[in-house]
Structures are given as structure tokens and as C-alpha cells.
Amino acid sequence: MSICMVCCLGLGFGLCVELGASTVVFSAEVARADASASLSSDLAPVTIESDTHLFTVEHDGSLVEDDDTTLRIDTAAGVDAAAQRYVWFNKDIERILALSAESIDPQGGVHRVGAEAIRDVQEPRAAGAPTFEDGVLRSVIFPGIEPGWREHLTFRKARKASRPDLFQYFATPAREPVLEQRLIFDLPADLPLYADARGYVARTPVTQNGRTRYEFDYRHGPFAPIEQGAVGYENEGDRLMVTTVPSFAAFAERYREDAVDPSAGDPAVVELARSLTRDAPDDWTKAERLYDWTRTNIRYVALFLGETAAKPHRVADILRNRYGDCKDHVALFGALLAAVGIRSEPALIHLGSVYALPSVPGYGAGAINHVIVWLPSLGRFADTTAGGGTAFGFLPPNVMDRPALLVDEGMLARTPATQASAREVRLALEIGEDGDARYSYRVEDEGFPAELERNVFRRATRAGMAQIAQERLRETGLRGMSSIETGDTSATSGPFWVALTGTLEHVLWTDGVTAMPALSSFAGGIASHVRSWLTLPVRTQSYVCIGGTFVEQSTTTLPRDVTLVYTPSDLTIEAPPIRYRSRYVFDPASRVVQVTRRLEANFGKQVCSPSEFEAMRSALVRVERDASAQIIVKAHPDRAALGAP
Template sequence: MARRRVGVALASILALCAAWPLSADAQQAPAPPPSLDSATDDQPPATLERDVHVFIVQKDGSVEEHDDSTLRANTGAGVDAIAQRYVWFNKDIETITGLTAQTIDPDGTTHTVGPANIRDVQEPRSAGAPTFEDGVLRTVIFPGVQPGSRVRLAFSKRRTKPLQAGTFSYFAVPEDQPTQFQRLVFDLPADVPLYADARGYTAQAPVTENGRTRYAFDHEHGPYPPQEAGAVARVNWGARLMVTTVPGFAAFAARYRESAADPSATSPAIAAFAQSLTAGASDPREKAARLYDWMRLNIRYVALFLGETEAAPHRATDILRDRYGDCKDHVALFTALLAAIGVRAEAALINLGPVYSLPGVPGYGAEAINHVIAYLPDLGVFADTSSGGVAFGFLPAGVMDRPALLVDDGVLARTPATQPRARSARLDIDVNADGNAAYRYHVDDAGASAEPERNTFRRATHQVAQQIAAQRVRLTGLAGTAHISTSALDATSGSFGTSIDGTLDHFVWRDGTTALPALSSLSGGVATQIDTWLAVPRRTQPWACVGGDYEEDAQIVLPAFARVTDLPRDANVSVQADAARLVYSARYVFDPLTRTVQIARRLSAQFGQQVCSTQQFEQMRDALVRIQRDTHAQIVVRAR
């Protein structure tokens, strides 16, 4: 069992692993330490004053949960953050057995939340799919909340059917607001051990009484520094807790494999359909690619995280009929189709998001195991058909460079850390005698970036496509018109080209001096990439670093009235930071006879991984700043 809820978010990573047979007085929480929330000029919007959760687990995996938490609004922003809270539950297997809520004024006056302010709403990610309309948000709207107010929410929830029979797991990671006291209590039969991986949570001595053992974990923290732009999730290095009754990853994989068993996977209908899609193809990779492309373009993805609903896919024949499913349904149908044409494949349990390691013990959680993709061992390919816009043989960034639990083998593998990614651009600008300009711009994307770009336009209306073109011009700091055309949209692999043409207003002024941007690309090129990496001047948190190769060439033809007075100098920059290597060059040439400025930029960024350290950023920072300065260089012209 694991899910995101009030007070404690759910997430992942790893540390110490132990099995303990929890304390009889675990629910008796000490008084909150006032030092954690002393008034400051920059106080956090809200504070979690007290948060106690008790899970009473039975051998079959059924569980009763009792939660009691109090949040305080410190500022107006804090009012917005706490005045409405949610309790998620699966209406098919869970029942809210009791719920009370109160607003407590700064002077201690209590206002009980009445039934009119407690409502159930459909969990939005079900996207209207009937077989997924089991997730419900019980919404509690607190009256009269103001700075200094507290909101208290206490509820009990009973789960009669576990997500996996005979097992229990729970993953917790602190919310961003300061926490004065939090206690998580797990009460299990004495002969059912609890395995835990805790970091930043203090384990209390377990206590066994009357045939049951109680485990308690305490946590507190002050204000966290803000998440830096481009940084990976705090859970990669911060506090988190995973507890489970499953002794190891092999056992966890076996349980998933058993729950995913589906007699319909070998039905004649599945086999006939797979063979019809691959007719005429003899190469196993081509066959697999055809099935992959059909899946991602025809099976609608209903985005429910693995572990929030029963950890078993629907029947492959039902998924094929209904044309939608979540990640485990995608894998179930895809692997069934592959099996029908003789290509081996298995499910791979993984985290989808900015989390690059799993806890030392297995379990579900929004930042632990929350997603499943396919692995084709004979082809050496991981495939995520639910991603939609990624070509066969590539992966979305959100599942790269991280552990993957192979369900059939019961072992941890790792998804690729890098994949080919290249972009070439050509920009031509012809400035007219009135200072306005006509331009032509063409980009070819290759490798990992090609299909996402193609899919963007494949799913866009003509109007939306033109809006994308106009935005790319505006984000470059220019004003004018834009009309876009693309290469064929019915392809599903290979490079993809986009062309934009239009006019630019007042590119060169007819009087005085104009500082022209030394452009070699519209937005999305080298300059955009460097600006993204330098979004934080000094990094204190590990950050996501995705490399690639860029080639950009530009030509600006100036009018007779414009005289070039300053041209940027050529640039050559290279830096090595551990496994990461950046190589950049820029060339500038002005031909006075044709009044043409030519610009050529090249960037090769190879990191060898998806996550870079703060030390690597410091080693690369001066080089990145030099490159950024060059990408923002200007050509100065003066009217004659």
C-alpha cells in the first residue's frame, strides 16, 4: 500500500535496510519543539505542527489507517495551501470509516467542518475511463482560515483488499513545509517482519505485545531551501522512508508476475492481430517496432501511478477492445502481442519522474516504484508505449538512467543513461531597405529528439502549429510573422524537419545604431540549452543534465544603409568535468562585397549520465558562462 495523501507525500531512494519484529505508546507524541518554527522575516507559508499515522496491518495485507494531522497557516500564501485538503481512496476496496475536521482560530476558537464542506470528487487522472473510475478524492474545505489559523484533519480508512494479496508496503517523504512532529506507526502480526529503508526518519524500539509488533518512525525538519531550477527531486538525497513486508526485490517481482498472469494473452484474437500488424516483416526488431508504434498511437494512456490501484493489469483482450489502459495495461498488451510473434519481453518496474535510485527494500510509492515499462532482452531494448511520443529504441527522459526491476528475472537492471540526440539548424535573414527582414529557418532533429517533435505536430491542429511557430519567434526576442511547415508526419522514426518563414519587424533601424542579435537559431537551440543549465548561478543540488550535439549556421544579409562596426570574436571553449565533456566553437565572418554576416556554432555536450553533481557544475560553470556570453553576442551596425 502506498499513495500520496495529506501531511506526507510519497516518494523514493535508498539507505539502511533492517527487519524488526513498534512501541506500545507510539501514538503518544511528544510536544512539538518550538525552535523549529521561530518567527522570521521570511517564514514559510505553512507549518505541519503534528502528524500521526497508524497502520494496523493483517496477514492478508488488509489494513486500517488512522491519521491525525494539524497544519498552521503562517502567511496568506499558507492559507491557500492548507484551506482545502484531500483524502485519496479507492472506492472499490477502501472505505473512509470516520472523518472529522476543524478550523482553529489564532485565539483557539474551534469551527467544525460540516457535511456541506466535505465532498467526494472523481480522481481526475482517470480521464473518464470506466475501468479506472475507482480513485476518489474526499475534499475537505475549511472555513474561516486566516494567517495564524490551524486546520486539523483526522480520518480512518479501511482497506479490505490489498493491492497485492498478503503484502503491505508504504513509502513516505516529507512535504516541503517545516514539520514539527511526525510519527508513522505500523502495527503487524508478530510473525510478519517489517523491512525498512529509512533516511531522516528515526526508528523507535519495536515493541511486541499480544501477538503483534508495533514499529514507529519519527521525523521533524525545519524549512527546506527552494528547489533549484533543473534540480532532481529532493528525495534523491533527502529524507524518506520505505517499509514493506516483502523481503526482497526478487519476491516483489514474483508477486507482480503472479498478479499479472492473464490467460487471454495467448488468445487467438491477440495472435491474429499481432500477425496482421507485422505481416511482411521478417526482422524481429522491425516487427517489435511495428507493434510498439501501433500501441503508442492507438492505446490511450490513462495516467494512474502504479501502486495507487490494484497492482494487476486488465485482460489483454479487454485492453485491445477498449483501446485504453494505464502503464501496466500497456505492458500487458504489448508483451502479449510480442509473444504472439515470437519476441520475448517482460515487465520492468521503475520510477517515472526525477528519481534515479530506489529504496533498499521494494515497494510502491510516487517516488519509489510507480511505473512499469517493457524490456525486450533479445533486442536489448527498453520500451515505454505509454509515453506516446517516443520512437522505438528510445526512452523518455523520465525513465532513463535508473534501476528497473525485471519481473520475469527478479533482478535489478538499469535503463540507458544516455541516448543519441542531435539538432541542426539553418537560419537565413535578408534585411530590406526599410529595415524589416524576411527570414527562413529550418531545423532537423535526429535521435531521441526527433519523434517527440514530430508527435507534437502530429497531434496539433493547423492553428496550434502556427501558434507554436509564433511562440518560437517571440521567445527569441523578435517580433514578426511566422508560418510553419514540417516533414512527413506519418513516419514514426528517423529525423524530423520543421521550417518556419516569415517577416521580422524593425530588425535594423534606419537611423542611429542597431545591436543585432547574432542569432544562429530560434528558441530551442544552443542558446536555450545553455540558458537552461545556467538557470541557477551556483548550484547546491544535483541537477538533470541531458546532452546532445548541435550544429547551427546562420546568414544575415544587410541592406546598403547599414555599416558593420562590431562583429563578435570567434570562440572556442572546452571543459572536462569527470565523465562530462563540453566542446563549443563559434565562427563569425563578414563579407563586405555581399554585405553578408555568416555565423557557425557547434556544441557537443556529453555527460555520460542523467544527473550531474554540484561539483561538476562548478567545474563547468566558467565554460558555460563563456558559451552563454557568446550565444548572446551582438552585431553592431550603424546607419550610413
């Protein structure tokens, strides 16, 4: 990895890059480079005035990287973002040969960074995991930084020989204005570079003295803000992926070769697998038990694939240490499966909000950065790094609906676009003559949200559970007291329920007219989901859309001395992918108002376009209005004379 940590660990400027891979020979797709007017940054915190990265690559996989960057600090926020910068390196295979830094005041005065302001610190995500302590941040603290000052940083970093003929690099802008940036790749002439470029403008490669020099230029004015809920910028925005790996099949082969591990058949691994599955009736149950054991017993060290060596640690060591990153989880889970005769293979994927890979293979923040397991005989992907939050047979949403490179087959597949998700709610309110109410509330989740909810309570203390109950009341705009019960938190699959009981204050007022919410759920129900989908009135960027089925029913018992003035009208909406129905019934004899609502949102995918949002927005607005509807009641005019409170 190159200077990815300079921007990705707390700076928010410059070029966010990682050693990665790409494919498709040098006819890189080049989208326009937005060098639009007013590159004064329009008061962006930081402006990149000049930025050059030169990579000199050798056949044995060794390389030297020379970086030279000048930033202008434009605002106080820019001071906070850039006064301290970091250069990431792997201490086992990389050395920083030279580094110099200086602050430049508005009058041109140079203030050099002294040795006392440059120090190495441990990469924080690997804390407590000794086998991952190779990642180091060289911290550079600039003196005298204020708006209008500049920072100049240069460094040279050398990487030892790794695999022959292997180089890969991923770059994406960190969304600060760029006046001038150049990426230069100098390789042996017989080692071709493959690229996928969008927004980065390729110059004609130049070959001389047995080497070829590839150059890309980048300029960009102020970036439009990322809309709430939008997919990752790399999905549709500028990016550059370069690699010497010619195809995804070749990339998969390299990973497969690195993953070979004689310790996978270690007796301790085999005995563990067999002891966990001894009475399992079928392969699904065996795989489920091994999955549950791995996700709950092997601590996940959250380092993205490509930030460290792509070769997993030895399975025997992972089992002994009880921790590992994604590739270690895959190695151990795969070995356990193999010990009981279930075939599996690694599946290389992007973890996050990017739903498409570059056309050439490689590791990177917007490319391949994670690995999960594919079980062909069961037709399922599995990700044990999701911890306690995903039951076997389901996936966490951040690996759904995207390309996955199957390592053994050397081909691209795709993870499921949708999976089962349902929530059923029952709410009962009994309002007293003082306007307060007693309530009982029960919600049951099925499908992938069930284990997410179960995990919340599995990890919560008793006090924490009470706090969750209070927060869910407050999010609904209610105030009161509650006690909470849940389903079995030791289970690892199946539906999960949460029940709240308690009292609510001032549900209606004892004098005059009260507009009461026609509740059918507390936080997390139909109203909450629809409001989240309608966060923005207009969308210009593709966004994440995860649907589901929601069924809610409530009963509200009114006091004898109030009159029901108004209930909402029933509503039916058939506007695929949105289907909604509500019904409101009042029984004068029992004085019960019954509210029933059902919402089905079947998007069929995880990414929706701005035009799709616009097409469904009116239906969602109608659902939101109905889910927020009110019941109007009026206190009896002779209430005081009757002695009521």
C-alpha cells in the same frame, strides 16, 4: 495507498505517502532528523504541529489506518492550500469507518465541520475510464479558516484482505515545517518489517502479545527551496520506505504472479499482431510496428503504479476498451510481441525526477511507480505510454538513467544514461535598405528529440502551427511574419524538420549605429539551451543535465549602404564535457556575414552534481556570451542625400 492524495492533490503539506515497498531488514539507514531551531515555520504557509499515523496490519493483508493531524495556517497562501483537504480511498477495497474535522480559532474556539461540508468526488485522472473509477476523494471543507487558525482532522480507514503477508508504505515530507510526526506500524510478530529510512528516526521495536510495533519519529524546520531543474527531493532528501517484502526478487515475483493472464493469447490479440507484422523483415521491425500501434491506439490513463491494484486488466479487455494505465500498456504490448515470437518482460521503474530507489522494494512517489517493457533480444527498453512523443528504440527522458527491476529475472538493471540527440539549423537573413529582412529558417532534429518535435506538430491545427512559429520568433526577441512547413508528421521515426519563412521588422536601423544579434538559431538552439543550463549562478542540489550536439549556421546579407563595424572573434572551447567552436566570416564582395557554431555537451548521464556544475560553469558562461554576441553596423553618412529611406 494511504493519505498520499491528502498532500499530493493540491495541498502541499503533511506527509506524502503511498502504499509501496522497501527492503533490508530493520537496520534502516537513519539520517539525521533536522529538528533545527525556529520551528515556527518562518512564515511557511502551513506548519504541521502534530501528526500521527497508526497502521494495524494482519497476516491476510487487511489493515486499519488511524490518522490524527493538526495543522496551523500561517499565511494567506496556507488558507488557499489547506482550507479544503482530501482523503483518498479505493472504494472497491477500502472504507472510511470514521472521519471528524474541526477548525480551531486563535482563541481556542472549535468549529466543527458538518456533514454538508464532507462529500465524495471522483478521482479526476480516471475520468472517462470506467475501469479506473475505484479511486475516490473524500473532500473536507473547513469553515472560517484564516492565518492563525488550526485544522484538526482524524479518520479511520479499513482495507480488505489482499495478498497474505503483504504490506508496504512510502512516506516523504511535503516540505512544510513539522513540529512532531510519528508513523506507527503494528504487525504480527512473525511478519517482519523491512525499512529504508532517511531523516525518519527509528525507535526500538517493541514485541508483546504476539505483535511487534515499529515507530518512526520525524521533525523538520523550514525546508530549503527546490532549485530549478533539481532532481526530485526524494533522491537525496528525507524518505521512509517500509515493507514486508524481503527482497527485490520477491517483489518481482509477486508482480509476475499478478500479471498472469490467460486472455493474453486471445485470437483477436494474435490476429492483430500478425496482421501488423505480416511483411516485416525482422524482429526489430515487428516490435517497432507493434509499439507504434500500441502507443497511438491505446489511450494512456495516467495513474501511477501502486495507486491502483498492481494486477493488470485482462489483455482482451484492454484491446477492446482501447485505454489503460502503464501496467495495462505493458500487458497488451507484451502479448502482441509474444504473438509474433518476441520475448519481453515488464521492468518496474520510477517515472519522474528520482534517479535512485530505496534499498527495499515497493511502490511510492519516490520509489517504484511505473512499469515499462524490456526486450532482451533487441537490447531495448520501450515505454508505449509516452504516446506519440517517443520513437521505438528511444525512451522519454523521465525514465532514463535509473534502476529498473526486471520482473522475469528478478534483478535490477539500469536504463540507458544517454541516447542520440542532435539538432542542425540553417538560417538566412537578407536585410533590405529599409532595415527589415526576409528570412528562411530550417531546423532538423535527430535522435529522441525528433519524435518529440514531430508530435508537437502532429497534434497541432493549422492555426496552432502558425502560433508556434510566432512564439518561436518572440522567444528570440524578434518580431515579424512567418509561414511554416514541416516534415512528414505521419512518420513514427527518423529525423524531423521544420522550416519557417517570412519577414522581420527593424533588424537594423536606417540611421546611426545598430548592434544586431549574430543569430544562428531561433528559440531552441544553442543560446536557449545554454541559458537554461545557467538558470542559477550557484547550485547546491544535484540537477538534471541532458546533453546533445547542436550545429548552427547562418548567413546575413547586409544592405549596400551600411558599413560593417564589428564582428565577434572566433572562439574554441575544449572543456569536457563542453566542447564549443564558433567562426565568423565577412565577405565584402557579397556583403554576407557567415556565422557557424557547434556545441557538444556530453554529460554521459542525466544527473550532475553541484561541483560538476561549478567546474563547467565558466565554459558555459563563455558559450552563452558568444551565442549572444552582436554584429555592429553603421548606416552610410550620406544615406539621406542618396535618397535612401
